[in-house]
Amino acid sequence: MKQPIHCSTRTGTTLGYAQHGTGPTRVLVLHDWLGDHSSYNDLLPFLDCNAFTYVFADARGYGKSIEQTGEYTIEEMASDCLELVDQLGWARFHIIGHSMTGMLTQRLAANARSRVASAIAVCPVSAAGNRLSPEALAFFTSTMESDEALRRLLKFVSGGLCDGWVDRKIRQNRETVSPGSRAGYLEMLVTTHFVEDVRGLDTPFLVIVGDKDPGLDAIAMESTFLAWHPNAELQVFYGCGHYPMQESPPRFATVIENFLTRHST
Template identity: 65%
Template sequence: MKQAPIPARLGYVRHGNGPERVLVLHDWLGDHRNYDAVLPYLDGSAFTYVFADLRGYGESIALTGACSVEEIAADCLALADRLGWPRFHLIGHSMTGMAVQRIAADAPARIQRAVAVCPVSAAGNRLDADAKAFFASTAENDDALRRLFRYVSGGLSARWADVKLQQNRSAVSAACRAGYLDMLVHTDFVDDVRGLDIELLVIVGDKDPGLDEAAMRRTFLAWHPRARLLVVPNCGHYPMQECPPCFATVVEAFLRGEGQGLLDPAQAKPKVQAAE
């Protein structure tokens, strides 16, 4: 029998003091600061946001562990308990899109609404040997990491890549990088999430080369009967940094339950794509 993870006390940053509680998670390459550009556009009177750092990142950089999705879920649920949040909204980005599904599968009654941003799914990201070696090399090779940041953002500037590089090097522990990469490549818990009846918004950028609309339709929208998809134009893998006012607008509209309050970029009118 697999031993349950022992939760750690994750560090976090809080924003706002509203009655709606939102737990926000980051990607493999950055910490809670990924969301700094969004903060001025968030409604702190309606929402309380807690931007959590996973083990090995940011406010939790000294914490070590198994770097598994089960551990992430246990840590996040323990954090919600510490905060006194019996129910809450949940946002995950890229790597933690997978964690959104794990948390919702483990504690469905606690999740009000969930947002998965450019997410890796419960099926993992099956990188071949060369691709995995490249991703692994970004832990030490600055040029490789710069290339990765520019590639997933649709070719943003070298200065953008430098800023992202500096954030990564200051906020991500070397000890956790390989562990989380293995989690992304080898994890598969699809059977646990098929038919999971949570209200879920999936956001992707139209310039994200890997985690695109087609991938979302094969995974999140195929498995979750109440999933919706929003494709953000002229945007890559980091919509919270590439187009922060848009990101804040569509996320808060969804969390408020305004199902038709999501941006239609062609007409600037509300629209959302539902799963077929």
């Protein structure tokens, strides 16, 4: 029988989170720039709650951490995550990051090599950051206020999913992401660069991309994650865009849990 979701909101600097499962393999999961931990809700029915404990954490300014402000840097994000796992009593854990927090999987693997058992980077921005042209940066900035611009972005990265899905994503963004964090993390994405800190890092990595996700495709991963990490492997979800945990949740659950099981010792 599937275990219920256990939610706990922390105060101070410790991130809020939702817990799912009570198994011995511990997995910390982070979200993308556009939404909080609830981006994974469609995945929950397919996860093995007896084998795994999943903690879906919210970065500062998102969801259960929406009142928290900060510098919105990758180092701050990594420090927050380590504080959270310390409070959870996890000596060793796995990390999953999506899009914006793809680079977080690398930062944590570098900062806590002995503690990160494996990492899964989903449609990830890498340690090289996402250098945007002035025009592209202006467009991303416009999505913070304009629903129409955000709709265009979501249609683009998802390969043109239906209006109902896009409407839900827009509501999620407006309700669960603070304006200050949107701007702060966008600056993080376009200015961060720590490739030399992760080059050669032997942490097992699974990189998942959708073939309909423009820009963050298999070719981009070959020159970043797979080039830098000797124990990295790539999984392409065909017919899928930037949100495989929503577009193909049963398959996504199967792929990540097979990988986590292989690297749980």
